[in-house]
Amino acid sequence: MGIQERKERERESMKSRILDAAMELYLEKDLENASIRNIADRIEFSPATIYLYFRDKEEIFFELYNIAFGEFISALNKQPRTGDTWDRMYAGCKLYIDWALEHPKLYDLMFILEMPMNVIQQQHCKDIGGEAFSILVERVAACIEQGQLKIKDVQLASMMIWNMLHGIVSLIIKRRVLVPEEQESVMVQALLDNYMLLIKR
Amino acid sequence: MGIQERKERERESMKSRILDAAMELYLEKDLENASIRNIADRIEFSPATIYLYFRDKEEIFFELYNIAFGEFISALNKQPRTGDTWDRMYAGCKLYIDWALEHPKLYDLMFILEMPMNVIQQQHCKDIGGEAFSILVERVAACIEQGQLKIKDVQLASMMIWNMLHGIVSLIIKRRVLVPEEQESVMVQALLDNYMLLIKR
DNA sequence: GAATTTTACTAAACAGTGTTTAGTTAATAA
DNA sequence: TTATTAACTAAACACTGTTTAGTAAAATTC
Numbered sequence: 001m002g003i004q005e006r007k008e009r010e011r012e013s014m015k016s017r018i019l020d021a022a023m024e025l026y027l028e029k030d031l032e033n034a035s036i037r038n039i040a041d042r043i044e045f046s047p048a049t050i051y052l053y054f055r056d057k058e059e060i061f062f063e064l065y066n067i068a069f070g071e072f073i074s075a076l077n078k079q080p081r082t083g084d085t086w087d088r089m090y091a092g093c094k095l096y097i098d099w100a101l102e103h104p105k106l107y108d109l110m111f112i113l114e115m116p117m118n119v120i121q122q123q124h125c126k127d128i129g130g131e132a133f134s135i136l137v138e139r140v141a142a143c144i145e146q147g148q149l150k151i152k153d154v155q156l157a158s159m160m161i162w163n164m165l166h167g168i169v170s171l172i173i174k175r176r177v178l179v180p181e182e183q184e185s186v187m188v189q190a191l192l193d194n195y196m197l198l199i200k201r
Numbered sequence: 202m203g204i205q206e207r208k209e210r211e212r213e214s215m216k217s218r219i220l221d222a223a224m225e226l227y228l229e230k231d232l233e234n235a236s237i238r239n240i241a242d243r244i245e246f247s248p249a250t251i252y253l254y255f256r257d258k259e260e261i262f263f264e265l266y267n268i269a270f271g272e273f274i275s276a277l278n279k280q281p282r283t284g285d286t287w288d289r290m291y292a293g294c295k296l297y298i299d300w301a302l303e304h305p306k307l308y309d310l311m312f313i314l315e316m317p318m319n320v321i322q323q324q325h326c327k328d329i330g331g332e333a334f335s336i337l338v339e340r341v342a343a344c345i346e347q348g349q350l351k352i353k354d355v356q357l358a359s360m361m362i363w364n365m366l367h368g369i370v371s372l373i374i375k376r377r378v379l380v381p382e383e384q385e386s387v388m389v390q391a392l393l394d395n396y397m398l399l400i401k402r
Numbered sequence: 403g404a405a406t407t408t409t410a411c412t413a414a415a416c417a418g419t420g421t422t423t424a425g426t427t428a429a430t431a432a
Numbered sequence: 433t434t435a436t437t438a439a440c441t442a443a444a445c446a447c448t449g450t451t452t453a454g455t456a457a458a459a460t461t462c
Binding site for chain 2: 411
Binding site for chain 1: 418419420421422423429430
């Protein structure tokens with residue numbers, strides 16, 4: 001009885017089409033642009049159809065949050081696991097900043113936007129957020145083992161580094177930094193290098 | 202001819218009432234709660250009346266942004282200007298974090314929320330943001346003069362410290378930190394103290 | 403003081419939003 | 433072939449920001 005399976009596939013394909021349209025509309029402009037009616041228009045179905053595949057708009061954006069986080073984690077995991085522990089940690093920090101500035105809207109979804117999520121979704125966010133954080137923790141732990149960091153507490157050091165990275169990136173993305181755009185990358189590099197200099201033993 | 206003056210006072214008083222209602226509704230719940238119709242309901246006027254005092258909703262929230270920033274700057278300026286330069290700088294950082302965590306919604310207005318503002322407003326935001334930043338810059342400069350900081354570049358050091366502070370605060374406010382709430386203040390203090398330890402010469 | 407102008411205000415409408423309900427058509431199962 | 437189930441939508445509901453036309457009161461002018 002392959003009908004069930006085919007229907008399941010069709011259902012998943014429809015969910016994907018909805019999510020793709022939602023992401024497109026969001027990336028093209030903003031969250032307001034990704035309205036249920038605009039999504040429906042783009043996939044050429046009625047707005048009501050979307051509610052057969054997602055409970056509400058929030059669930060759609062929760063999926064987009066997951067997609068964004070997945071891409072970020074995948075980019076991190078693509079980095080080589082060989083070489084000096086310090087270089088690996090540094091490369092992770094550099095990727096964090098570069099990826100965020102290249103995908104500011106995805107970063108917004110991940111870390112800045114308000115999400116009044118339900119309990120299960122909140123737990124899931126902690127899990128996926130924890131997964132990304134643990135990649136950093138691992139690299140920081142390796143550095144501490146090698147005696148490359150001033151701070152010996154792995155959790156504290158990881159948290160401090162994450163704060164630094166998020167601080168830089170989020171202020172730039174939200175256009176709260178007073179530096180002209182052409183000097184941006186130079187400033188970001190200077191900030192990162194000086195942070196690294198401070199924590200290096 | 203006191204009629205003009207009285208009318209001007211009445212106009213300002215009406216603007217205040219609108220802003221007060223908007224701030225109340227925002228602080229009570231969220232931005233969505235501060236709709237033009239809800240504001241109008243609260244001050245017992247029709248929605249259209251609000252448009253006689255503000256161009257659009259954006260202008261109202263631009264004023265709320267200014268009020269929030271004003272309160273923050275005033276809190277900073279209330280701190281004593283005497284004593285050791287390092288202590289003053291530290292106190293400023295501590296106040297930044299404490300104030301932000303005590304007024305998370307005002308901090309949101311100031312640094313996190315999206316504001317598609319017009320050119321004049323954008324310039325004004327840079328000015329008022331620059332005013333707050335210059336308070337930090339002053340204190341950092343004094344520390345550098347006293348040879349209390351590892352970093353000698355005033356702008357760079359100020360930016361690094363601001364990033365740290367904003368990183369901590371914004372991740373906590375946006376509930377992206379995995380630490381339970383009762384350990385929050387302990388963690389924040391540990392983060393701050395360790396950052397200070399790193400930059401101290 | 404009466405007539406005119408200006409000011410302050412609002413009801414109603416427009417176009418948009420998320421979401422629900424009832425009803426229809428097409429595909430599957432009996 | 434009929435009964436059932438699944439997929440989809442039109443229309444409505446209660447919101448949203450904003451504009452327009454019209455009204456009543458206050459201020460000014462004659």
